[in-house]
Amino acid sequence: MNPSTDIHNLRQRAILAKANRQKTLIDKSRGDIGKMTADEIQTLVxxxxxxQIELVMQNEELINTQQSLRKSENDYTRIYDLAPIAYLTLSQKGLIQQANIAATTLFNLSREKLFNQRLEKxxxxxxxxxxxLFFRNMLKEQPSSYLTIRITNANQYSDNITITYLELKATVVRQENNELIIYLVLKDVTAHKVMEDTLDCINKKQAIEINHQHSDLLNRQDLLNLKTAEIQDLHQSSYKLKEASAHIFNVSSEGIVMLSLLGxxxxxxxxxxxxxxxxxxxxxxxxxxxxxxxxxxSKSSINLLQNSQNNIASSYRVEGLHSNGSIVPLSLSLVDFTLEQSEHFAIVIRDNSLHLQQERLEKAHLAEIANMTRLSLIGSMGSGIAHQVNQPLTAISNYSQACIQLIKAEQPDLTKLSEVLSKTYEQAQKAGKIIHRMKDLASQRTTSRTMTSIDTLIENAVNFCAHECYQDNIxxxxxxxxxxxxxxxxxxxxxxxxxxxxxxxxxxxxEQVKESDKTISIQTQLNKGLEVRVKDNGPGLTDLQKEKILMPFYTSKSSGMGMGLxxxxxxIExxxxxIKFNSKLGVGTTFYFNLPIHGESL
Structure with a gap:
């Protein structure tokens, strides 16, 4: 028999006997306390x-228990609210009943706005x-299950909408009133999801690269297998491995050199x-x-290479010197290794000429497309350019007429004539500068960087568009x-x-119907380099335009190639x-670009 059960039974019997004895004494006192003996009265008291003491002790124990429960409840509330993981409590109808601070932060909503709201919204x-389906399974009181979902959060400071990935874990509890309560743990797995997508992308790229390398190796595999078979027939020893390595070393299309520790x-x-x-x-x-x-x-570089590589190849882009004196662009992969207790370096050398040629072709292609878009831009600004050129030409014509009148006078005023000729010369110079700028924009040219003031370029660009702005009241x-x-x-x-x-x-x-208050603001400021902003108060961009505005060949205009932006x-890159932009419908659009500031000329 269990000793603890015996003790419990004995205690119950003692309590019962005591209660019976008290009842007997109380019954006597009710009948006639005068008939009770002094001992019985003393025993009753x-x-x-x-x-009474037992009741006081039970009351104190009850108070202590209530205080302990209240403390436990407060501790639970603090732990629930301060937990770094988001918790929600749902009713059987799927309405949010409770949410901790982490949950309100996650949804960017207060408890009041979350209360009695359906989570699916x-x-x-x-x-x-x-x-x-997940919620329906929960109502069937199935074991704890998981679900990964997305929520959208609107940023109150911008138009951007962020997507957050959440992992839901549900626990269902049936209450005494037979109602179901659902406890949800919400874990932010956005970083994990992004990492998965990134790794998947990397794996796909690596798979493509491995397939390419595998195809290249297959082209050499037949020859390698043939030589390996011949070596295995001739030498059943470690020598065959050295022969195979030597063969690969010699037939490699890339240069390989072995160096001592001193190079x-x-x-x-x-x-x-x-x-x-x-x-x-x-x-x-x-x-x-x-x-x-x-x-x-050098001595220092050798020590650095030895201490840092740990048999991992390092890559360098250098210029090699051919025996005929020409310079060869090279890519080096260098690794150190130990052979027969001696340190060595192995270098794989690749000719970078084709790669650099491809880079030059890409730059030339960009310059060609840029020139084409400049020509298109100049064509679209024809009336404005004609107006700019016409102004100094008109002035030259007027000054020339004045000179003719001064010369025809009986006593020509040479001082006045000199002033008019000087003004004629100034207008001719102005027309020449306009034509020279047009020639620079329209000419096919190689890229050339010089130290330039951004203010000058902005003023030139504004002058080109000044006539069009005047015509459209901008x-x-x-x-x-x-x-x-x-x-x-x-x-x-x-x-x-x-x-x-x-x-x-x-x-x-x-595009604005309203004709007044059309403004374009151009600003420059220092913000981790040079920042230039071009802002208008036009109609703004739609969501579709925001997605495609920087893509090639996209245009919202009736004409144009869609290559400008x-x-x-x-x-800029x-x-x-x-280059970036901000836009809001009915307010306008701001395009801004950044350029690094270098202390020296390129």
């Missing part, structure tokens, strides 16, 4: 006092069907000999630094920071970007900057 539309060439393959124009005998014993424009090996304001230094840039390309942005702003303002972005 004693029993009542003991009972906060879930991304594409995930609501999955949540419906002296110990062995080389034919591809390396071909790259540098030396025979194998000439290369052996030569310092590898002699084959480079800038030495790669006011242009300039807010230029005088402290911005000259920076290294291709002035024609950056002026092309400014013209594109100003022209887009003009086109946007032309795409080329502008390429130009080629200068080491970026």
């Amino acid at each position: 004693y029993e009542l006092q003991v009972h 906060l879930i991304h539309a594409d995930d609501q069907d999955a949540y419906y 002296v060439i110990e062995s080389t393959n034919p591809a390396a000999c071909l790259l540098f124009g030396y025979s194998e005998a000439e290369l052996l014993g030569m310092s590898f630094n002699q084959l480079l424009i800038t030495p790669l090996f 006011q242009v304001t300039l807010e230029l920071n005088p402290n911005i230094p000259k920076i290294a840039m291709d002035s024609v390309q950056i002026e092309q970007v400014l013209l594109n942005l100003i022209r887009n702003a003009i086109d946007a303002l032309k 795409s080329i502008s972005r390429s130009i 080629a200068h080491g900057g970026d």
Whole structure:
């Protein structure tokens, strides 16, 4: 028999006997306390006092229990609210009954707004069907289950909408009134999801690269297998492995050299000999630094390479020196290894000429497209340009007439004539500058960066568009920071970007029915480099336009190639900057780009 059960039974029996004894004494006292003996009265008083003490103790115990429960409830509330993980309590109808602070932060809503709201209203539309099935299974009181869904959060400071991935874990509890209560744990797995997508993208790229490498290796596999078979037949020893390695070393299309710790060439393959124009005998014993424009090996660099590589290849882009004196662009992969307790370096050498040629072709292609868009831009500004050129020509004509009148006088006023001729010369210079700027914009040219003032380029671009702004009643304001230094840039390309942005702003303002208060504001400021903003108060961009506005060949105009902003972005990125925009329907659009500020001219 269980000892604890015996003790419990004995205690119950004692309590019962005591209660019976107290009842007997009380019954006697009710009948006639005068008939009770003194001992019985004293016993009754004693029993009542003991009972009173027990009641006091039970009351104190009850108070302590209530305080403990209240403390536990407060502790639970604090833990619930301060938990870093979001918790929700749902009713059987799917209404939110409770939410901790982490949940309100996650949904960017207060407890009041979350209370009695259906959770599915906060879930991304594409995930609501999955949540419906998930909730239906919860009502069937199935074991704890998981679901990954998305929620959308609107940023109160911008038009951006963020997507957050959540993992839901549900626990269902049936209450005494037979109602179901659902406890949800919401875990933000956005970072994990982004990491999964990133890894998936990396894996796909690596798979493509491996397939390409595998195809290349397959082309050599037949020859390698044949040689390996011959070696296995001739030598059943470790020598066959050395022969195979030596064969790969010699037939490799990339140059390979083995160096001592001091950078002296110990062995080389034919591809390396071909790259540098030396025979194998000439290369052996030569310092590898002699084959480079800038030495790669020194005592400090050797120590650095030994301590940092740990058999992981490092890549370098260097300029090699051919035996005929020509310079060869090279890519080096270097790794250190130990052979027979001696440190060595292995270098794989690749000719970068084709790669650099491809880069030059891409730059030339960008310049060609940029020139084409400049010509298109000039064509669209024909009336404005004609007006700019016509102004100084008209002035020259008027001044010329004045000169003729002065010359015909009986006593010509040479001082007045000199003043008029000077003004004629100034107007001719002005017309020449306009035509020269047009020639710069229209000409096919190579990229050239010089130290240039951004203020000058902005003023030139505004002058080009001034006549069109005047015709359409558009006011242009300039807010230029005088402290911005000259920076290294291709002035024609950056002026092309400014013209594109100003022209887009003009086109946007032309779409307005309201004729008054059409403004374009151009600002410059220092913000981790140079920042230029072109702002209009036009109709703004739709969501579709925001998605596609920077894409090539997209245009919302009835005419045009849709390449202006795409080329502008390429130009700005080629200068080491970026171009962005903000827009709101009915308010307007702001395009802004950044350029790094360098202390020296390129």
